[in-house]
Amino acid sequence: MSFDTGLLALDLLGVFFFAVSGSLLAARKRFDVVGSVLLACLVSLGGGVVRDVILGVHLPSAFGQPIYLVPPILAAALVYIFFNSVQRVTSLLTLFDAGGLALFCISGTLKAISLGANPVAAILLGVTTAVGGGVLRDITANEVPALFDAREIYALPAFCGAALTALVWHLGWFNLVTGLTIAALVFAFRVTAWRRHWYVPLAVHGWHRQLD
Amino acid sequence: MSFDTGLLALDLLGVFFFAVSGSLLAARKRFDVVGSVLLACLVSLGGGVVRDVILGVHLPSAFGQPIYLVPPILAAALVYIFFNSVQRVTSLLTLFDAGGLALFCISGTLKAISLGANPVAAILLGVTTAVGGGVLRDITANEVPALFDAREIYALPAFCGAALTALVWHLGWFNLVTGLTIAALVFAFRVTAWRRHWYVPLAVHGWHRQLD
Amino acid sequence: MSFDTGLLALDLLGVFFFAVSGSLLAARKRFDVVGSVLLACLVSLGGGVVRDVILGVHLPSAFGQPIYLVPPILAAALVYIFFNSVQRVTSLLTLFDAGGLALFCISGTLKAISLGANPVAAILLGVTTAVGGGVLRDITANEVPALFDAREIYALPAFCGAALTALVWHLGWFNLVTGLTIAALVFAFRVTAWRRHWYVPLAVHGWHRQLD
Numbered sequence: 001m002s003f004d005t006g007l008l009a010l011d012l013l014g015v016f017f018f019a020v021s022g023s024l025l026a027a028r029k030r031f032d033v034v035g036s037v038l039l040a041c042l043v044s045l046g047g048g049v050v051r052d053v054i055l056g057v058h059l060p061s062a063f064g065q066p067i068y069l070v071p072p073i074l075a076a077a078l079v080y081i082f083f084n085s086v087q088r089v090t091s092l093l094t095l096f097d098a099g100g101l102a103l104f105c106i107s108g109t110l111k112a113i114s115l116g117a118n119p120v121a122a123i124l125l126g127v128t129t130a131v132g133g134g135v136l137r138d139i140t141a142n143e144v145p146a147l148f149d150a151r152e153i154y155a156l157p158a159f160c161g162a163a164l165t166a167l168v169w170h171l172g173w174f175n176l177v178t179g180l181t182i183a184a185l186v187f188a189f190r191v192t193a194w195r196r197h198w199y200v201p202l203a204v205h206g207w208h209r210q211l212d
Numbered sequence: 213m214s215f216d217t218g219l220l221a222l223d224l225l226g227v228f229f230f231a232v233s234g235s236l237l238a239a240r241k242r243f244d245v246v247g248s249v250l251l252a253c254l255v256s257l258g259g260g261v262v263r264d265v266i267l268g269v270h271l272p273s274a275f276g277q278p279i280y281l282v283p284p285i286l287a288a289a290l291v292y293i294f295f296n297s298v299q300r301v302t303s304l305l306t307l308f309d310a311g312g313l314a315l316f317c318i319s320g321t322l323k324a325i326s327l328g329a330n331p332v333a334a335i336l337l338g339v340t341t342a343v344g345g346g347v348l349r350d351i352t353a354n355e356v357p358a359l360f361d362a363r364e365i366y367a368l369p370a371f372c373g374a375a376l377t378a379l380v381w382h383l384g385w386f387n388l389v390t391g392l393t394i395a396a397l398v399f400a401f402r403v404t405a406w407r408r409h410w411y412v413p414l415a416v417h418g419w420h421r422q423l424d
Numbered sequence: 425m426s427f428d429t430g431l432l433a434l435d436l437l438g439v440f441f442f443a444v445s446g447s448l449l450a451a452r453k454r455f456d457v458v459g460s461v462l463l464a465c466l467v468s469l470g471g472g473v474v475r476d477v478i479l480g481v482h483l484p485s486a487f488g489q490p491i492y493l494v495p496p497i498l499a500a501a502l503v504y505i506f507f508n509s510v511q512r513v514t515s516l517l518t519l520f521d522a523g524g525l526a527l528f529c530i531s532g533t534l535k536a537i538s539l540g541a542n543p544v545a546a547i548l549l550g551v552t553t554a555v556g557g558g559v560l561r562d563i564t565a566n567e568v569p570a571l572f573d574a575r576e577i578y579a580l581p582a583f584c585g586a587a588l589t590a591l592v593w594h595l596g597w598f599n600l601v602t603g604l605t606i607a608a609l610v611f612a613f614r615v616t617a618w619r620r621h622w623y624v625p626l627a628v629h630g631w632h633r634q635l636d
Contacts, residue, residue: 027419030419031360031362031415032362033412033413033415034365034368034412035360035362054473054482054487055483056268058266058268059329060266063266063337064333066332066333069332079416080416081417084416117483117487121483121487139351141360142566147459147462148459150459155459200456201457202455203450203454203455203457203459203503204504205504206508207451238572239627239628242631243574243627244627245624245625245627246580246624247572247574247627248627268480270478270479271478271479271541272478276541278544278545291628292628293629296628296630352569354566354568
């Protein structure tokens, strides 16, 4: 499998995970099926479009390669057909979102590197790709972005994943095994932090979080 | 009238319609006149700027061609002078918004085609142009975007208009008459759906909408 | 000091001011330190990224030049260490935001001129740079953007500063002294309007503001 094919597969899988999170949020918000497809597209393709626009890639993959439309349509269809219990929405949404985050911080960093960005820019673009779609999703649906929610650890796993990807790449060790290992670590970090209620200190020294 | 002049006229008329919808929302939200001009600019020029940035057009028309500033300033002035009944805001806003939607899904698709985008990308960019400004307007004014409101059919008319435009163009039948016919169909679809309370099924099979 | 060095210094100082406003808002919203760094980045770098993307600069300075990350990290650290009184947040936030506004309407206009934009486009891009980050900050934090708040005069000082910058530049009079004078005027206009409760008329003729 060539590098480009591998990167495409990684990216499309991340698109699918984020798309499911978008359609699940659409279900919770009681949007209609068109809104479900659109929110799936926004969250799964938005981060990559922002990355490609910043890198000066015209057209961004989501517009130039029609295959990128398959995962969001599939995700909306799966949620339409199989979803029937509102209780599980929050957990499922968080798990699929974590899967997208884990894959996008890698594919975003690699795409930036392959287009000649310096390591710092590549890491920043990896993080932007990973968190961008979710922020667009939450803003559009009028939720507080998980990115800024002090009860969540969200950006930190993406940053670690992007930094690890850039490091492993520059050491020449990047391959399918190391890539999937990084993805698994990011996923585990995000999900464990969520399950165990890990916190980061508040923005001001000495301030303590109020009981929720 | 050349193709470029016709496209510019179509685009400027769409800009004017969306600009009026922006200034009407500014009135309903009790913004000041500066906020009215700014919201008119954001909604009428935002979708096109996003389209041009994605297509790699620098500068986007809204920045490069000062004539694009005339419709939003005119719209804010007309709303300032003639508007005095808050009752009619919602209806008027929806009608002007539908006019902008009908023209932008055509001009957005044509501009993408004229810059060499493939048909699928051109349709997606037509839809993005048509719905982009309205989404920016609603997010900025802290409203639920009409795009995601399950009581509205909003994206579907834009999608049909963009797809029809791409089809008619590729058949070589695009001209002033067919263009205005598509615009009229999109406008009629959107407004009839709104007046008759047409709905699309919800995002999950078997879920029914609650009474509003 | 060369023009480019001067422009960079001006820009970085504006980045720092906006970054402090972002971290102060993060403190008021009780975000954690990671959210504080991210909001500082978004507000201080967002306007410039939007400007560079519109101008077709790849990579935008915020991604291509790592030095742009220093001010937001510094700002989040300063707020973390020294901030301990919630009473002063609103005033401080407004003052730092006004400082960023004053510097960015100048640096944004100059950068657009230096890349060959016409004067109208340069003024529009100066205003976009100046108000863009603050709008992103307020939307993300679910606040009404100060830009649209009828109790604030926000866009007008930025517009005057950008127009003055373009005028003084085209007269060949732009230098450190005239630049700092324009910045001081914009800052004074914004802060005086805020302290003295200056208002702009509402979006509709004859409508009066309700008592707050």
